[in-house]
Amino acid sequence: MKLRGGYNVPLQGRPAGRVETLPEPEVLHLPLSSRRFAFSQLAAEEGQRVLPGQVLARDPDNHAVPLLAPRAGTVRLDAVVDHITLEDVEKVPEEPFEPDEQDVHAPQAADSAGLRRYKLVELGAWQFLEDAFTGDLPDPFGTPGAVLVSTVHMEPYVARGDVQLHKRLAGFTRGLHHLQSLLEYQPVYLVLPDIRSEFGERVREALRGYAWLRPAIVPRRYGLDNYEVLARHIELERTPERPVWALDVAGLLAVDRALTASLPSTVRIIALGGPAVKDPVHAKAMAGYPLDRLLAGRLPEGPARVIDGGVLTGRSMPEAQKGLGAECDGLTVLPEHTSREFLGFMRPGLDRQSYSRCFLSLLRSPFAERFSSALRGERRPCIGCGACEQVCPAAIMPHLIHKWLYQNALEEAEQSGLHLCVRCGLCSYVCPSKIELRGQFVEAQHLSRAEHEPAEVTP
Numbered sequence: 075m076k077l078r079g080g081y082n083v084p085l086q087g088r089p090a091g092r093v094e095t096l097p098e099p100e101v102l103h104l105p106l107s108s109r110r111f112a113f114s115q116l117a118a119e120e121g122q123r124v125l126p127g128q129v130l131a132r133d134p135d136n137h138a139v140p141l142l143a144p145r146a147g148t149v150r151l152d153a154v155v156d157h158i159t160l161e162d163v164e165k166v167p168e169e170p171f172e173p174d175e176q177d178v179h180a181p182q183a184a185d186s187a188g189l190r191r192y193k194l195v196e197l198g199a200w201q202f203l204e205d206a207f208t209g210d211l212p213d214p215f216g217t218p219g220a221v222l223v224s225t226v227h228m229e230p231y232v233a234r235g236d237v238q239l240h241k242r243l244a245g246f247t248r249g250l251h252h253l254q255s256l257l258e259y260q261p262v263y264l265v266l267p268d269i270r271s272e273f274g275e276r277v278r279e280a281l282r283g284y285a286w287l288r289p290a291i292v293p294r295r296y297g298l299d300n301y302e303v304l305a306r307h308i309e310l311e312r313t314p315e316r317p318v319w320a321l322d323v324a325g326l327l328a329v330d331r332a333l334t335a336s337l338p339s340t341v342r343i344i345a346l347g348g349p350a351v352k353d354p355v356h357a358k359a360m361a362g363y364p365l366d367r368l369l370a371g372r373l374p375e376g377p378a379r380v381i382d383g384g385v386l387t388g389r390s391m392p393e394a395q396k397g398l399g400a401e402c403d404g405l406t407v408l409p410e411h412t413s414r415e416f417l418g419f420m421r422p423g424l425d426r427q428s429y430s431r432c433f434l435s436l437l438r439s440p441f442a443e444r445f446s447s448a449l450r451g452e453r454r455p456c457i458g459c460g461a462c463e464q465v466c467p468a469a470i471m472p473h474l475i476h477k478w479l480y481q482n483a484l485e486e487a488e489q490s491g492l493h494l495c496v497r498c499g500l501c502s503y504v505c506p507s508k509i510e511l512r513g514q515f516v517e518a519q520h521l522s523r524a525e526h527e528p529a530e531v532t533p
Contacts, residue, residue, distance in 0.1 A: 079467040086442045102364070103153075105396075113133050123149075127197070130149070171193060187256050193336065194332050197328075212317050226266070303468060348408055385445065465501065
């Protein structure tokens with residue numbers, strides 16, 4: 075598959091390159107669920123004093139991955155619904171991890187590579203990996219067909235790879251060596267942006283001579299950085315027995331921290347961005363960091379919508395969530411639109427972006443739009459303009475799939491490439507009819523997967 079499509083969304087409020095260190099919290103509220111994980115198996119008790127890196131809960135359906143305590147603190151199980159709260163939080167020195175031979179989650183007969191994989195799970199580094207084709211967590215003791223390591227993040231308002239890599243190039247290269255030591259003969263592909271810069275040259279120079287490392291250069295267009303698109307571009311096969319592992323800069327640095335220092339991965343760099351954020355930045359934050367404290371002083375007056383993740387693929391933050399999630403790599407804040415724009419349909423759009431270049435802004439030099447939660451018009455039927463097909467990095471025709479799904483013709487939608495959709499959200503963004511194509515396709519993919527999965531047999 076050749077790379078095609080993609081589109082960079084010009085929006086205001088992108089985080090600056092600097093990284094801010096947040097003040098130490100007095101309390102942490104760790105959500106018991108995230109995008110992929112449900113930490114339903116508690117491992118800590120009410121009133122227990124825990125140390126940094128200690129297991130608070132596990133996801134029994136996801137290879138028992140743990141939810142770790144980022145700091146020392148006292149456990150409160152009922153302070154906030156669906157959270158584990160740590161009170162009297164303090165920063166104490168972290169002790170290097172020592173595998174417990176009695177741990178029921180430890181491999182029974184593992185070689186040195188198996189023990190290193192076990193350490194990655196117990197120290198929170200394995201949670202950064204995913205199956206490039208499904209997004210699921212890979213089996214820590216399985217055999218991959220290949221590994222993708224990407225330095226490219228192009229969706230607005232999520233942590234950029236170059237920011238995470240800055241000043242940590244040595245850890246990044248060590249992480250590559252650690253990753254390679256877990257494999258046998260599987261190739262490792264390093265995804266780099268197609269740009270020339272001083273920092274980019276430093277990265278290339280540091281990695282020169284790694285015969286086992288295969289570079290994959292991609293254009294700097296959002297959508298082309300998607301793991302599934304990259305895997306198809308490299309012509310990697312999708313097989314359940316030998317999945318393609320994928321991780322980003324943060325994941326590789328977590329691998330290095332776990333296998334070099336035997337320390338847990340409890341702090342990550344997240345982006346705080348969006349047009350409603352004052353002084354958008356990247357920040358070092360830990361799971362459970364109180365959201366009200368995180369956003370204090372950063373928001374303007376008036377209602378705002380907080381999104382967990384980027385503006386194209388993230389989800390609205392539930393009001394009940396009080397702390398940062400375990401997988402969060404960015405918070406996007408949009409002004410909440412509360413009133414209709416008077417005679418908005420008659421306005422020429424000098425301040426609006428349009429992929430079809432139909433507004434008066436066509437006469438302006440390039441600019442970043444101030445995005446909000448406003449729909450700016452009414453939803454309309456598909457007009458068959460083809461804009462969604464032009465930007466689609468998966469090389470499918472979203473407008474055709476939409477028409478089949480609109481007729482409840484799931485089988486025809488599958489034959490038209492529904493399963494190839496990578497859920498990047500570009501089709502929804504450029505659609506002049508404002509059809510929520512991404513949401514429709516994600517729902518249809520879940521339905522299709524449920525219909526094709528074999529039914530469980532009850533003994």
